[in-house]
Amino acid sequence: MIFSPFALIFFIFFFFLLIFLFVFIHIGLITIAAGKLGLSGDQILLFLLGSLIGSHINIPVKRIRREVELYPEQTVITFFGMRYVVPRPKEPRYTVIAVNVGGCLIPVLVSFYLMVHNGLFLTPLLATAIVAAVCYKLARPVPGVGIAIPMFIPPLLAALVALLIAPEKAPVVAYISGTMGTLIGADLLHLRDVNRLKAPVASIGGAGTFDGIFLTGIIAVILA
Numbered sequence: 270m271i272f273s274p275f276a277l278i279f280f281i282f283f284f285f286l287l288i289f290l291f292v293f294i295h296i297g298l299i300t301i302a303a304g305k306l307g308l309s310g311d312q313i314l315l316f317l318l319g320s321l322i323g324s325h326i327n328i329p330v331k332r333i334r335r336e337v338e339l340y341p342e343q344t345v346i347t348f349f350g351m352r353y354v355v356p357r358p359k360e361p362r363y364t365v366i367a368v369n370v371g372g373c374l375i376p377v378l379v380s381f382y383l384m385v386h387n388g389l390f391l392t393p394l395l396a397t398a399i400v401a402a403v404c405y406k407l408a409r410p411v412p413g414v415g416i417a418i419p420m421f422i423p424p425l426l427a428a429l430v431a432l433l434i435a436p437e438k439a440p441v442v443a444y445i446s447g448t449m450g451t452l453i454g455a456d457l458l459h460l461r462d463v464n465r466l467k468a469p470v471a472s473i474g475g476a477g478t479f480d481g482i483f484l485t486g487i488i489a490v491i492l493a
Contacts, residue, residue, distance in 0.1 A: 284321070287314070307386040317486060319371065319375055320371040320375050320486065323371025324369060327369050328374070362469075366463070368472070371479065372478060373474025374474075396427065396430045396450070397446045405453075405454035408455035410465045410466050411466070416456055420480035420484060423484070439492050447485030447488070448485055451481050451482050452474055
């Protein structure tokens with residue numbers, strides 16, 4: 270399933286941001302930062318570009334049934350002085366639960382790689398729990414869009430938590446906690462709200478949360 274999970278203005282913003290990072294790679298700043306993340310400059314650019322392109326690709330994993338009233342408002346018909354209430358039948362429809370490639374699959378794989386590569390387990394889990402708790406409180410189901418959260422909250426919160434509990438590994442912890450914390454707190458813990466979305470597709474890591482996850486990766490690099 271391929272569709273645009275976020276507004277065109279965000280895509281343009283992120284695209285020019287990637288161009289900006291590409292220039293930085295050639296003057297060596299991102300290369301040095303990438304080394305602290307355990308990645309090369311080319312890997313960083315490839316990851317960010319893959320996330321941006323993959324944000325348009327969703328892999329369906331489950332279908333949830335939701336009942337939709339054909340006539341949401343009660344209708345009363347008067348005929349020869351007799352009043353008749355029109356029945357309100359329900360039509361079964363479905364919401365597809367999907368996994369977004371750029372906002373979920375790629376960031377999760379990178380997070381696990383960074384944990385293993387840097388030998389970090391307890392610290393990222395603690396930071397992830399904190400970010401997930403805050404994201405859960407702030408995230409809101411938006412009908413027709415998905416689970417939405419302010420785009421700058423996850424990366425900035427993850428950066429702050431990482432600097433406080435793991436200053437020597439702040440870039441790595443910021444990326445892991447920001448990515449996993451957003452996915453868990455904003456998306457997974459709000460799956461029970463899927464019926465309120467009234468949308469044909471609910472994308473984990475897609476619309477509403479992708480921008481925060483994508484920015485987390487960039488801010489983690491800047492922290493380095």
